[in-house]
Amino acid sequence: MTTIVDYRMGNLRSVKNALSRLGAEFTVTSDPELILAADRVILPGVGNAAEAMDNIRSEGLAEVIRSLRRPVLGICIGMQILCRHSEEGDTDCLGVFDTDVRRFEASADLKVPHMGWNGIGNLDSKLFKGVNGGSFVYFVHSYRPELCCDTVATCNYGGLFSAALKYENFYGTQFHPEKSGDTGEAILRNFLSL
């Protein structure tokens, strides 16, 4: 059973629908017991890192998430809060991934948010089994994790950043696999078979 963590950070429905389309069983909860007992945990999220961390702490989930030893997938904000720190709201995060989250510098040639389909490369994880380098996935974000030793996919938008991270049983994608068509479904299927 896969558990989707509900910490009041929007658009759970997209993730639920994506799992339903793949025929996966799942529950949606903020109950620490159920999260600790799950085979797999997905930490979705759209919105603001500071608010996300506030919600994680007020639900008493910070230590719960850090202590998980089964596969965990953070998506977008769900990935950013697994990093050390986010520039958004000067927010201390969970510190699983060894990197910081910084804002893109907007310019006439670099629109922010980074919105739309971009290619991912340097793929180096079972998450990307069967996915070719250069495949397009859907991004929508104004902050991005920097490259680090946990980087398992890169994307170029005014320079390379971490499109995906992995540390032990923790995975994270800056893009939205649940919105990335067939490529996204392949990535989610890979996560579900870890």
Add this chain to the structure above:
Amino acid sequence: MVAKRIIPCLDVKDGKTVKGVNFIGLQDVGDPVELGARYASEGADELVYLDISATFEGRSTFTSLVERISDRINIPFTVGGGISSLSAASDLLDAGADKISVNSAAIADPTLIDSLASRYGSQFVVLAIDAKLSPDGRWLATTHGGRVLTERELFSWAHEGQERGAGEILLTSMEHDGVRKGYPCALFSEFCSSLHIPVIASGGAGSTDDIAAVLTEGRADAALAASIFHYGTCTIGEVKKELAARGIKVRL
């Protein structure tokens, strides 16, 4: 770099997809969910669903249709039409919409943009502007599907929207919408260069040439079109292959 996006727009009235010339003379062109799924499988990068009956007739937005779309479609979609409150936006987000677009309601109360962006994030908020050339030669924002000309000058309104937290602008030239004679590229070029958020160009696509022009000369980040796809002038796949052949980065 990020690919240029091709976005079919589905205008929905009473649960059916319609598209008219200059918003008048609507024709039924199909079930919104089925048509959206077909476009997604043909390579659409996103979908936009506009409830065009909402502002005219005061109808509330179409939450149950949005749920059906979200169940079925595995690419992002934007929903708009008559959204005038945080609670309406929240219902649509819960129903599965990735973004909402605001238009008339934001002109009536610009702080709606701030509230939506601070609550749900800029990525959720698309400011749609239907612009018309005024008799004295200025581009002005309109409301109510282009029927009411406001005093808001296009560029300053777009900048205000950006500062208030909109994550994207959807600009439609009401002079060009639905007539399939091309987008106003000079206007788009100046407009897109002046903003640091992405711009979706809308209104006037009649051919792949038109779309290529607005994505290059017009500097738009995405092109939205309805008629050419609904009426089968060309498929999304054909358009994207042709754009790629001209060196424009698209997702194939």
